[in-house]
Structures are given as C-alpha cells and as structure tokens.
Amino acid sequence: MHLIVRDFPDDLVELLKARTGSAAASKAVVTACYASISQADQIERQRLRIAELETALRVSRQVVEGARSAAALLLEHTAQGDxxxxxxxxxxxxxxxxxxxxxxxxxxxxxxxxxxxxxxxxxxxxxxxxx
Structure with a gap:
C-alpha cells in the first residue's frame, strides 16, 4: 500500500530520521510507527504489572498492620502480669x-x-x- 502525506513538517522528518537512524524520510516514518505500536503494548503490560504490585503492596501493608496490632495486644497482655x-x-x-x-x-x-x-x-x- 502506498501512502502520500502532504505538508509533513520538515522538523518532524529530521527528528524521526535522527531517532530511527534512517536516512530516508519514508523509512523513518514507518519505523517510528512500528516503534509506537510496540511502546503502546509495553505501556499496557506495565500498567497491568503496576496494578498487580499495588494490590500486593496493599495486602502487605494490611499484614504488617495486623502483625503490629497483634504485637501491641501481646505486649499489653504480658505487661499486665509484670x-x-x-x-x-x-x-x-x-x-x-x-x-x-x-x-x-x-x-x-x-x-x-x-x-x-x-x-x-x-x-x-x-x-x-x-x-
């Protein structure tokens, strides 16, 4: 499939060529598009991983708070008997x-x-x- 893009900014062409390492403008645009798709997939995976880690952190904090409460209760009971x-x-x-x-x-x-x-x-x- 051929695609013709009119009025493509020259500064954007130069930026894409520098980022992708391509000498040709068309190849730089195609490479940048593939990179964009790959990066979007990676961002989605990272969002899911962050959600998993936040859940694990929330559970860990609840466990620590429960242990802290149990330790305080134990200290209170043992302190009563001197x-x-x-x-x-x-x-x-x-x-x-x-x-x-x-x-x-x-x-x-x-x-x-x-x-x-x-x-x-x-x-x-x-x-x-x-x-």
Missing amino acids: LLTRARYQPAHPGRARSRFLISKPPCFSVMHSRVRAGEAPSHHPRPKGD
Whole structure:
C-alpha cells in the first residue's frame, strides 16, 4: 500500500530520521510507527504489572498492620502480669549491646531458691523421707 502525506513538517522528518537512524524520510516514518505500536503494548503490560504490585503492596501493608496490632495486644497482655520489667545492667561482654528488657522471675522462685541453698526442700517438692 502506498501512502502520500502532504505538508509533513520538515522538523518532524529530521527528528524521526535522527531517532530511527534512517536516512530516508519514508523509512523513518514507518519505523517510528512500528516503534509506537510496540511502546503502546509495553505501556499496557506495565500498567497491568503496576496494578498487580499495588494490590500486593496493599495486602502487605494490611499484614504488617495486623502483625503490629497483634504485637501491641501481646505486649499489653504480658505487661499486665509484670512479666517484662525494665532493667539496667552491665553486660558480661562490654562490646555487646545491652538488653532493654529482662524477663522477671516468678515471685515464688526466690523463696524456693533460697530454701534449696539452705538445704531445705521447696514446699512444692517434698524431700524423700530416707534422707
């Protein structure tokens, strides 16, 4: 098929020739048309990919928010029983980072530990009568 285009701007012809690397104006126009079709297809694929990524990002943000809420709820429940206490101490190795939280001992632990050191049996673990 032959196509005749009248009044084609000279500056556009020169731009297409420079962009396509063609010496002839007609070949530059045809090459630019094919490139335009290819680029339109690529843009459509990229739009679909962006939509997929936005959906995945939205789901990821919901997961993170759910995890944040669960962590806050867990901290609230554990803090009610005073399981976590703030403590400052010198680490065994000065180069290592300090812990901001220590897990506290249950109240009965210190009583039981002191009885064992004194040679007595803890109240909930009676000693055998043969000793």
